[in-house]
Amino acid sequence: MAVTATTNKAGVYVQYPELANLKLEKLLYQRGLGMRERYLQLMSNLVRSRNSKEKDAKNDLLYFLADAKDPETSMGFAEDEIWAESRFLLIAGADTTSTALTTAFCYLSAYPACYEKLVYEIRNTFSSGSEIRSGPKLAQCQYLRACIDVSLRMSPPISGTLWREVCAGGYVIDNEYVPAGYDVSVNPYAVHHNEDCFPDSFTFKPERWIPSADNPEKDIERARRAFSVYSIGSRACAGRNMAYTELGDSIARTMWYWDFRLPEGPLGAVGIGKQRWRTHTLIF
Known part of the structure; x- marks a missing residue:
């Protein structure tokens, strides 16, 4: 449900970016907002729990994030960067993989x-x-x-449309010229x-x-x-x-x-x- 709501919202805002300034989430996506807050709280608890332990206590993703160094500057991730990466890694692949498994078993049972x-x-x-x-x-x-x-x-587990910006010089698609900068x-x-x-x-x-x-x-x-x-x-x-x-x-x-x-x-x-x-x- 949360994924569907997010996809719908993204689709609307991509088509009409001006609507993002109207802050319609509270009106149109109340349930999605609640799910988002619960997700952020879960993420916060997981990161805090992991950070309370020694860095090498477990070779998990947070261990590798904390140990990573930029090859040019030798600097590691800042705390807010680890937080941002953790939010992404928690959901990356989880929803799409479960959706793909559901689809496969559904069709296999039907055929x-x-x-x-x-x-x-x-x-x-x-x-x-x-x-x-x-x-x-x-x-x-x-x-x-x-x-x-x-x-x-x-x-397809990804129900949204994956937009690309046309590079300098434009592009011809099916004999139609698309100018640079268009999505x-x-x-x-x-x-x-x-x-x-x-x-x-x-x-x-x-x-x-x-x-x-x-x-x-x-x-x-x-x-x-x-x-x-x-x-x-x-x-x-x-x-x-x-x-x-x-x-x-x-x-x-x-x-x-x-x-x-x-x-x-x-x-x-x-x-x-x-x-x-x-x-x-x-x-x-």
Whole structure:
């Protein structure tokens, strides 16, 4: 709920920056403000608790922040800088990873054939659940990676639009000249459901990421170029490899230890979404 409210607010303020000066949060985002205060209090308690211990008491993120030195000035982080970094690190990846996991398990339960193929791959690659960890064996699980990618494509964890400013000299996009200084972007959800890049885009189909006679490399490469869940270019998410590691490890362990399926009856339809082709919206 807080993430949705924040995304909505950011979208409004990006389109109409002048509204930010009107301080509408108290009127429109009362619940979000309460959640923000609770989050800041939690963050404050965590930092104070950690700072009350010896710096090397635990090799956690705060330890590395406190020990970090600028290579040019040899200066460390100031207290307010550690505070700012801690606020970011606490939430970085947590919400997006949990959203991606929810999406993957939702679609796998709704597509039994894909579920069975993934179970077979995991349980025939590893000899025990404890063997599942980041490394060559997990990396060779091709169908697992395909399931992750198709989940990220169909329901990107980042619902906002990632804006970029046009550099000096301007830029030509689809034969339209965009002057320098303008902000441009396209929402990942819209790109990921473009039928030219992803035919039958509302279908959970991991095989679209795996080369075959019916799915040549050129089609996969075209899809890769449009796959923008972590953004593209020099500003792409720096933690995307960690995200893939977390997702791969979590999904593989779940598929090894447990069996799951949709319940019978009306409950089986809860959460699987419905397609609205006219608006190209997938509603959960």
